[in-house]
Amino acid sequence: MNLEIWFGTNEGYIQAALVTTLLAASVQVALRSGVLSFAGIGFYGVGAYGAGYLQVTRGWSFAMAALTVVALTLVLAALLALLLARLRALYLAMATIAFVLLVQIAALSWDGVTGGAIGLFGIPPMLGTGGVAIVVVAALVLSALTQRSGAGRRQRLLREDEVLAGALGIDVRRHHRIAFVHSALLGALAGICQADLLTVFTPENLGFGVIVSALTALVVGGTWHWAGPFLGACIFAWMPVWLAFAGEWRALAEGGLTIVVLIFLPAGLAGVVQLAARRARRMRRPEDRSAFTSDGAANIPSDSLEVSR
Amino acid sequence: MTAILALEEVKVHFGGVKAVDGVSLSLRQGALHALVGPNGSGKTTAVNLMSRLVDPTAGRVLFDGTDVTRVPRHRLYRRGLARTFQGIRLLDDLTVRENVLAGLDALDLPDARKASQRRDRADAALARMEILDTAGLEPSALPYGVQRRVEIARALAGDPRVLLLDEPVAGMSAGERRDIAEVLHRLKGDGLTMLLIEHDLQFVLGLADHLSVLNFGTLLASGEPQTTAALPAVREAFLGGEHVAA
Numbered sequence: 001m002n003l004e005i006w007f008g009t010n011e012g013y014i015q016a017a018l019v020t021t022l023l024a025a026s027v028q029v030a031l032r033s034g035v036l037s038f039a040g041i042g043f044y045g046v047g048a049y050g051a052g053y054l055q056v057t058r059g060w061s062f063a064m065a066a067l068t069v070v071a072l073t074l075v076l077a078a079l080l081a082l083l084l085a086r087l088r089a090l091y092l093a094m095a096t097i098a099f100v101l102l103v104q105i106a107a108l109s110w111d112g113v114t115g116g117a118i119g120l121f122g123i124p125p126m127l128g129t130g131g132v133a134i135v136v137v138a139a140l141v142l143s144a145l146t147q148r149s150g151a152g153r154r155q156r157l158l159r160e161d162e163v164l165a166g167a168l169g170i171d172v173r174r175h176h177r178i179a180f181v182h183s184a185l186l187g188a189l190a191g192i193c194q195a196d197l198l199t200v201f202t203p204e205n206l207g208f209g210v211i212v213s214a215l216t217a218l219v220v221g222g223t224w225h226w227a228g229p230f231l232g233a234c235i236f237a238w239m240p241v242w243l244a245f246a247g248e249w250r251a252l253a254e255g256g257l258t259i260v261v262l263i264f265l266p267a268g269l270a271g272v273v274q275l276a277a278r279r280a281r282r283m284r285r286p287e288d289r290s291a292f293t294s295d296g297a298a299n300i301p302s303d304s305l306e307v308s309r
Numbered sequence: 310m311t312a313i314l315a316l317e318e319v320k321v322h323f324g325g326v327k328a329v330d331g332v333s334l335s336l337r338q339g340a341l342h343a344l345v346g347p348n349g350s351g352k353t354t355a356v357n358l359m360s361r362l363v364d365p366t367a368g369r370v371l372f373d374g375t376d377v378t379r380v381p382r383h384r385l386y387r388r389g390l391a392r393t394f395q396g397i398r399l400l401d402d403l404t405v406r407e408n409v410l411a412g413l414d415a416l417d418l419p420d421a422r423k424a425s426q427r428r429d430r431a432d433a434a435l436a437r438m439e440i441l442d443t444a445g446l447e448p449s450a451l452p453y454g455v456q457r458r459v460e461i462a463r464a465l466a467g468d469p470r471v472l473l474l475d476e477p478v479a480g481m482s483a484g485e486r487r488d489i490a491e492v493l494h495r496l497k498g499d500g501l502t503m504l505l506i507e508h509d510l511q512f513v514l515g516l517a518d519h520l521s522v523l524n525f526g527t528l529l530a531s532g533e534p535q536t537t538a539a540l541p542a543v544r545e546a547f548l549g550g551e552h553v554a555a
Binding site for chain 2: 150151153154156157160161163164165166167168169170171172278
């Protein structure tokens with residue numbers, strides 16, 4: 001098929017995949033540091049309504065509106081991170097879900113800014129699919145670089161062993177706050193992009209369903225790998241097409257497929273690649289093990305092991 | 310000699326349980342100080358106090374003459390207080406070298422700002438433990454005793470001034486214990502100040518410069534290792550009253 005024709009017929013799915021990638025990445029970036037936060041989904045609403053309102057009602061340029069929304073997000077997220085600093089795991093997840101629902105209620109009630117139940121219309125499309133793709137690629141590149149660097153190791157320590165992280169000089173609370181704000185920023189960017197692509201944003205675009213979509217895309221794509229959000233977002237963007245034959249059973253088929261992936265590929269699709277790399281690493285240099293005796297002691301000359309008493 | 314790390318009349322009470330009760334200890338610079346005691350005597354709580362994993366109910370912790378009782382634990386590490394834990398705490402999906410690099414990530418070392426310099430430093434720590442050839446392997450592929458040496462290498466990578474070792478030979482084979490003893494002996498020769506937590510009195514006698522004995526959260530005795538170990542109160546704590554009498 002001609003690429004142009006394919007793009008034309010699939011642009012809606014591409015746009016959905018791009019925005020979902022950012023939303024899933026917003027959940028991932030917090031989770032990687034051991035922070036179970038869905039606040040990014042709330043800031044998705046802040047980003048969409050904020051950028052839309054400033055352009056439609058105030059007549060601001062896209063760049064000014066986007067920068068202002070990003071700055072506002074950073075401040076609000078930092079304050080929210082301080083407010084929720086004592087909450088961990090499921091308690092933090094519940095608090096951030098409540099935040100998402102509050103944003104949705106505000107969207108419904110604050111008619112002057114959000115357009116109420118009808119929503120905000122006439123948002124000028126400035127980025128387009130190409131512009132949003134650049135934002136997504138930048139976010140993924142940053143995520144990939146982080147995963148492979150010392151920052152990635154720090155995140156792993158924070159996620160797997162906070163006590164050890166602290167004992168190795170990592171300021172756990174500060175890094176949790178940074179992860180929270182980073183997550184919010186990605187959510188706000190998703191909102192700015194979504195409003196730009198749809199040119200309209202309503203309270204129906206927000207809420208618990210968005211949390212489920214982002215989380216499912218992340219888990220199926222690969223929770224810890226930088227490519228996970230993109231893979232999962234693509235799968236769920238095109239799944240309605242692939243499962244069209246299922247008719248009214250499609251939702252059930254989607255759910256079933258998700259369960260199958262969760263059971264047999266708990267690290268998600270991208271996790272399969274990571275697992276293969278680990279296995280290859282384990283197979284490498286088996287001769288190194290000969291450096292140890294059967295009881296696990298090092299096979300070094302005994303005359304160098306004398307301990308003076 | 311100067312005390313680089315000290316506990317002053319510290320108490321750690323968990324409700325009615327007195328895990329540590331009025332203990333004072335001081336570590337001389339460059340010495341290997343052993344802290345021994347039967348299970349549940351408060352040894353690990355004491356090391357957790359020093360590394361700021363637990364807050365004291367009363368008393369002070371001094372590091373290099375400064376009161377660090379309320380200093381966050383990550384700052385203590387950056388000031389040069391490293392520790393290992395009783396259980397192995399390595400990340401299995403990282404290589405041995407990456408695990409050691411994790412000990413450098415939070416430090417701003419003038420001679421280790423570039424990735425290549427950090428890698429060299431991590432490799433030097435592994436070489437110091439004589440396990441450089443395991444750098445590319447995953448910890449789970451290694452024997453327990455070697456994993457323990459990886460942990461010590463990680464603690465040493467940042468060039469600490471004090472190293473706290475919480476039962477480094479617990480659960481080890483005779484050969485592994487011999488290896489760790491050799492490692493500690495070598496580190497002592499390098500002038501590193503160490504606190505060795507151990508419940509096996511015999512293991513520490515040949516290594517330590519100073520011995521302190523804890524029992525039921527209080528300091529039973531402290532002094533030259535052989536003399537301290539021979540005290541009736543210490544023998545009773547370790548062997549029980551009947552054995553001492555016999």
